[in-house]
Amino acid sequence: MVGHPDGSNRVFISDREGRIRLATVPAVGSGGTLGPDKLSLFLDISDKVYVNYDLGLMGMAFHPNFMQNGCFFVSFNHDKIKWDGCSGKCSCNSDVNGDPSVFNSTFGLSPCQYYAVISEFTANETKSGYSLVCFLTLVMGSDSLWMGDGVGVGDPYNFSQNKKSLLGKIMRLDADDIPSATQINELGLWGNYSTPEDNPVSEDYGLWPEIWALGLKNPWHCDFDPKRPSYFLCADNGARFADFFSSTCLDMI
Template sequence: MAGVLTLIFIISCLNLLLSHRCSSHPLCTNFRAPFTSKTPLSFCQYNGSICCNATEDLKLRNQFKSMNVSVSACASVLKSILCSRCDQFSAELYRIDSAQRTVPVLCNSSISTSSSQSQAKVDYCAEVWDKCHNVSIINSPFALQAKGGIQINTTSKLTELWQSKGAFCDEFGGASDDGATCFTGGPILLNSSENISPPSGICLEKIGNGSYLNMVAQPEGSNRVFLSNQAGKLWLATVPEQGSGEILGIDEPNPFLDLTDEVHADAALGLLGIAFHPNFQQNGRFFASFNCDKVRWPGCSGRCSCNSDVGCDPSNLSSDNGAQPCQYHSVITEFTANSTTLNLSLVTQIRPVEVRRILTMGLPFTSQHGGQILFGPKDGYLYIMMGDGGGSGDPYNFSQNKRSLLGKIMRLDIDTIPS
């Protein structure tokens, strides 16, 4: 499920990128928007909106040094090519909508350049060949692309891999026939007379490896958020300042809460929802919605998801994916941030001790559970979403029956529930 959402996010970004090739919009190779650095880069001389921070700039410097290029003219163009990853249009230059490249598309005089660049004929690809074709380059990015990304530890020359300038530029040059961007040796700038309209739709950013199901902001309004995965772990993360170029900071080895001993994770089972009490800063109350297996975890118990008068006698339901009806349960549980600190915004970890059970409900099948939980922004109620419990087409009409809690949104007056 998380993988599908991640794929949708990436496709959305690529659709926006591809639909605006003639009037390119800045985008970095990591699918992030360019940012303005507070300090200038020391190696790659890019200013304004860029796609590299100081750490990435240092990495490019070290890569350049490791090539050990002895000819200054060739060294100059190689430095420009490496630093093109810092360009605000690096996603275009490296064609992230297809296979990742190790070298940007080099402008070739045989094809007109993009509207985002000078309309003059530019043959930068030929310039690279002329200056570097007979120069030894250690771990050449050209060789890496030619070999499909396989690491090459030996020194190589362009003439050892391509027989002519034409053959070299057939692989690395061009790409202006469709209005796309190519590299001329320096930063790509929009023409001042060009009127760029914003892209339609939205572009969502991939976080981590796509394994998180929920993201909830910490209630006090700081830059801290909580991310949970399906297996039952919840992490505290720090969102970087806008425009800083930094990545989301997650301490993977040390989760804020670990419920993997209680949670049963499978294709459609797991930790499905998290919610903080609106007064979390004062009371430390925290809620989780997850699935459990009564066979594996004795604490997973409760009545069947629908009572007998609506036809949910477990003995009358067929098994599903090897599971018996009511073997798995949906559980809404309250936890507390047990800590000696008085400032709960500084709490980094809580013990997985259940304070009280809000709801336990057996499930007739192994899919379609819902599980999202949210606090109303003004009324203080906890809203609980439930799917229809599975089965093709809701065969027992659980969603349509008001006696069943399946296929419903429930609302609790949370502060008056007895402890």
């Protein structure tokens, strides 16, 4: 559930199957409830989303200028065999010293068959249509989420600590500065975005430019503390040392 950027008591509620609904939360003290009859469908990409184990629609976020440009981002997983609308490089390929042909299937999920996608959508004023841009596409290995390490247990291929893999990472991207297709290829980027100049790669050229933090298993519910903006808090599945490259103070939960 994500609050509407307009500051009202409206919220967006998503499910794993790929549907996002808009609802109005009853006023405090009114005694009202938020039931199914209060929900209106805002976006349905269930025909593109693959759901299995811990895969599906993972979340959404709004552009800071959403009220002016209508742009928002949705993170989801899909099966490239069933839908090929977004395509990308395999996150566990030879570029990161990996060979998908030797990886084991986890929970019945074959390596490099399932994509992790962040798509940019633009809603028009009547909500009657949306345009979709594949902002970031990663072909995952095994059962990873788009920021997970790509394997079920123990990260045996060391993707999480590999500076040339985006698995097991937190990324920091610039959604407004979109380079040309030639520049994206020259920079080795994984999608339609640029990277901030003060990303950690400016101090460690061994890092992929998108990476902001590495060494994670499956990060989730990460956010900045609104009352202490210099504090970043992130839950992670699994006990692994995480290297954070930032000038801020960081709390690992």
